[in-house]
Amino acid sequence: MPWTVDFTRELTAAANNSRSLVLEKYQEMSGLSVPQLYKIAKQSGWKSGRKPRADKGELKTGISDTQVEFIAALLYETGRENKGPIMPVERAIQIAEDNGIIQRGQIAPATMNRILRERQMSKEHQKAEEPHTEMRSLHPNHCHLFDASVCIQYYLKNGKLAIMDERDFYKNKPENFAKVKLRLLRYVLVDHFSGAFFFRYYNTTGETQENLWNFLKDAWTNKQNEKFPFRGVPYLMLMDTGAANKSHAIVSFLTRLEVEIPKGLPYNPRRQGAVETSHNIIEEWFESGLRIQPATSVEEMNAWADDFMSWHQATKKHSRHDMTRTACWSLIKQEQLRELPAEDILQDLFANPSEERTVDGTYSISFRSKEYQLKHVEGLFRGAKVQAVLRPFAWPEIEVRYREKAYQCQPIPDRLPAVQGGFSANAAIIGQEYKAQPETATQQAIKRFDNAAYGEGGKKKNAVPFEGLVVHGIHAEKLGNVAYLEKKGTAIEVDRGITERVIPFAEFLKDLMREIGRVSPELNQQLRADFGASITKSKAEEVIEQLLAGSYQPSAANSRSGGAEGNEEDKEAIAM
Numbered sequence: 001m002p003w004t005v006d007f008t009r010e011l012t013a014a015a016n017n018s019r020s021l022v023l024e025k026y027q028e029m030s031g032l033s034v035p036q037l038y039k040i041a042k043q044s045g046w047k048s049g050r051k052p053r054a055d056k057g058e059l060k061t062g063i064s065d066t067q068v069e070f071i072a073a074l075l076y077e078t079g080r081e082n083k084g085p086i087m088p089v090e091r092a093i094q095i096a097e098d099n100g101i102i103q104r105g106q107i108a109p110a111t112m113n114r115i116l117r118e119r120q121m122s123k124e125h126q127k128a129e130e131p132h133t134e135m136r137s138l139h140p141n142h143c144h145l146f147d148a149s150v151c152i153q154y155y156l157k158n159g160k161l162a163i164m165d166e167r168d169f170y171k172n173k174p175e176n177f178a179k180v181k182l183r184l185l186r187y188v189l190v191d192h193f194s195g196a197f198f199f200r201y202y203n204t205t206g207e208t209q210e211n212l213w214n215f216l217k218d219a220w221t222n223k224q225n226e227k228f229p230f231r232g233v234p235y236l237m238l239m240d241t242g243a244a245n246k247s248h249a250i251v252s253f254l255t256r257l258e259v260e261i262p263k264g265l266p267y268n269p270r271r272q273g274a275v276e277t278s279h280n281i282i283e284e285w286f287e288s289g290l291r292i293q294p295a296t297s298v299e300e301m302n303a304w305a306d307d308f309m310s311w312h313q314a315t316k317k318h319s320r321h322d323m324t325r326t327a328c329w330s331l332i333k334q335e336q337l338r339e340l341p342a343e344d345i346l347q348d349l350f351a352n353p354s355e356e357r358t359v360d361g362t363y364s365i366s367f368r369s370k371e372y373q374l375k376h377v378e379g380l381f382r383g384a385k386v387q388a389v390l391r392p393f394a395w396p397e398i399e400v401r402y403r404e405k406a407y408q409c410q411p412i413p414d415r416l417p418a419v420q421g422g423f424s425a426n427a428a429i430i431g432q433e434y435k436a437q438p439e440t441a442t443q444q445a446i447k448r449f450d451n452a453a454y455g456e457g458g459k460k461k462n463a464v465p466f467e468g469l470v471v472h473g474i475h476a477e478k479l480g481n482v483a484y485l486e487k488k489g490t491a492i493e494v495d496r497g498i499t500e501r502v503i504p505f506a507e508f509l510k511d512l513m514r515e516i517g518r519v520s521p522e523l524n525q526q527l528r529a530d531f532g533a534s535i536t537k538s539k540a541e542e543v544i545e546q547l548l549a550g551s552y553q554p555s556a557a558n559s560r561s562g563g564a565e566g567n568e569e570d571k572e573a574i575a576m
Contacts, residue, residue, distance in 0.1 A: 003029065007037070008044040063115070067102050071112060072121040084127035089113050135192075137236075140332035143192040144234040146216075147275040148207050151184040151287070184298070186282065187211070189219045190275045192238075194328035195318045196230045197278040199305055203298045209247045220340045228310040230329055233338040233393075236260050256349045257392055285312060341392040354389040354401075364412065370396055371412040377402050501537040508540045515544050523547075526554045 003026070010022050023034050030037070074092045079085035090109040096102045116122040137143045185207065188199045198219040202211045222231050237259050254261060286308045295301040313325040321328050340346070348368075357365040359382060363374050367388040374380055377400060387401040396411045450458055453465035505528065512527075513519055527543070535543075546552035 004040055004044055008041050008046045011041050012046055063102065063107050063112075067096070068112075068115055068119065069121070070101055071096060072116055072119075072126075075123055076126055079126070085123040089116070089123075137192040139336050140191055140193045140196075140329045141232045141234045141336055141338070143236040143238065145190045145192060145238045145275040146212075147188055147240060147279070148212075149186050149188070149279055151186045151201065185211070186279070187215045188275055188278050188282065189215070190278050191230070191234075191325075191329060192274055194323075194325050194331075195274065195278075195320070196313055196325040196329040197275075197281075198230060198309065199278070199282055201298050201301045201305070209250050212250055213253065217340065217346060222339065223306075225306075225310065227314065228306070228326065230309075230313075230326070231337075231340070232332070233257050233340055234259060235338075236262060238262065253349055256390060281312070338393055341395065345390060345392055345395060348390055349392060354387050357386055357388050359384045359386060365400075367398060368396075372398065372400070372409045373412050374400060374407070374409060377407050378405070379403060502534050503537055503540060505531060505533050505535060508535050508543075511540060512544055512547065516547055530555055 007022070007026050011019060014022050023037055026032075026037055027034065032040075071089065071092045074095060075085040075087055075089070078087045088109075089112050093102070093107065093109060093112060097104045097106075113122065117125070183204065183206070185202045185204055186199060187202065188197060190197045200215050200218060202215075204211060220231055220233050223229075235258075237254060239261065251261065286305065290301075295304065314327075315324060317324055318328065341349070355367065357367060359365055359374060359380055361382050363377075363380060363382075365372050365374060365386065365388060368390075372388070374386070377386070380386075380402065384402065389399040389401060389406075391397055391399050391408075394408075398409050398411075400407045400409050454460065454463055459465075508531075509519060509524065509527075531539070543552060
């Protein structure tokens with residue numbers, strides 16, 4: 001209002017005793033009361049100039065701001081995640097009184113409710129939705145949303161699809177839900193731009209990555225249905241935090257399809273608002289008819305779902321863009337429509353999105369029955385390990401990763417027909433062309449080594465590398481005047497007896513008989529008298545040689561006594 005500026009200026013300039021005149025003047029002009037005029041003046045920046053009251057911050061009831069916020073916090077913190085605050089204000093006041101935070105009877109529940117409403121801290125304010133930012137997508141297939149929901153009205157009974165009786169499956173009888181081992185899950189995918197949706201039913205114990213993978217393939221593939229053309233891989237994908245959705249295999253599969261999964265706040269229903277709307281449409285427009293015409297199997301339900309999607313999305317207008325969903329999705333341009341790759345490539349994307357390959361001597365690798373030339377990859381050498389990665393929307397072009405860098409690689413043309421020898425199509429023709437492979441870093445270094453060792457002319461026959469360098473005969477000179485004191489050592493005494501082998505006398509007789517034949521008792525006695533129970537190996541060999549030569553001389557003492565009788569062991573040896 002234009003007059004409020006003049007009113008605020010006049011009220012500020014007026015003395016305390018003349019403010020009433022200003023107020024009366026503008027009361028007649030505007031028809032407003034004095035409190036209303038003061039409120040307008042304060043909103044325009046007017047200040048009374050009075051000192052703050054000593055009891056500022058306390059209400060007439062004596063309740064302070066801190067006490068009010070305690071009651072509000074008590075209501076909030078004891079609330080439920082879905083329903084919000086549930087504690088009565090009267091109960092919160094009672095707890096505060098019991099703990100000495102406020103005095104008993106200091107404030108009535110109705111008064112506290114009024115104060116909480118004025119400060120926007122009441123239970124109703126706490127339950128209100130938080131402010132949000134509206135999001136938009138750029139074109140069809142720019143962003144898809146996915147969600148799965150349990151279809152609690154339907155389940156398979158005795159092999160057929162049955163409708164649950166709500167009187168048997170209401171919330172106070174959870175044991176009846178437990179009896180249903182397999183649940184009917186509804187998977188829904190929505191295009192954010194057009195609102196076009198696709199849904200399927202799965203009879204399963206819960207969400208699995210296999211079901212999600214099959215569902216995404218069905219949703220994005222070309223259905224060859226001119227009445228329902230919705231298809232194609234999106235650039236962005238919004239999902240909840242379910243285990244199947246966040247599994248490594250699914251995330252890797254979407255990443256290889258070049259689908260980005262933006263991170264979002266948890267427990268944010270508005271993020272999935274479009275897909276929730278589609279759930280409601282399916283329940284109201286499709287599933288409600290199953291009571292009139294029940295399905296006998298999940299396959300039959302999905303066949304009817306295809307029929308329903310074609311009709312509903314081609315006839316019902318969307319409230320946002322005032323077009324049918326199919327018509328709006330059909331605005332997609334060729335460069336925006338990314339067709340789903342073939343089944344074999346999808347299988348590899350899910351199971352083996354990348355594989356390690358070894359570079360051969362021609363700087364090539366093989367991948368999915370095709371050859372790829374890697375001459376442009378920096379620092380490559382024969383035997384190097386690289387990662388070959390599928391590019392589903394550019395196949396047969398692939399991505400090769402080496403030393404944390406990525407390179408795009410085109411396949412080598414197929415080999416020539418077998419009748420022409422089966423050579424590679426890019427092989428050099430003998431006598432007509434020469435195609436040298438790029439030198440590796442090692443080869444380049446070796447050339448530099450040769451130049452350093454032999455000079456710019458390079459290596460020649462019988463040339464000596466680094467000729468003129470002194471290598472030998474100069475090391476002792478490096479020691480200078482160094483001299484070491486001579487140390488005396490200790491001679492090693494060898495105990496030869498330790499190394500001399502001693503054999504029993506009986507063994508000696510056996511060796512003797514092998515050489516000279518039968519040993520007479522007299523000779524046996526003589527030898528026994530000379531050597532006793534044992535003899536060294538060397539002495540035994542010496543005696544045998546003397547006996548063979550006829551030069552053995554017994555000791556004089558033993559020859560006079562005639563020797564001792566041989567023992568039983570000797571007799572046994574002689575008998576042998």
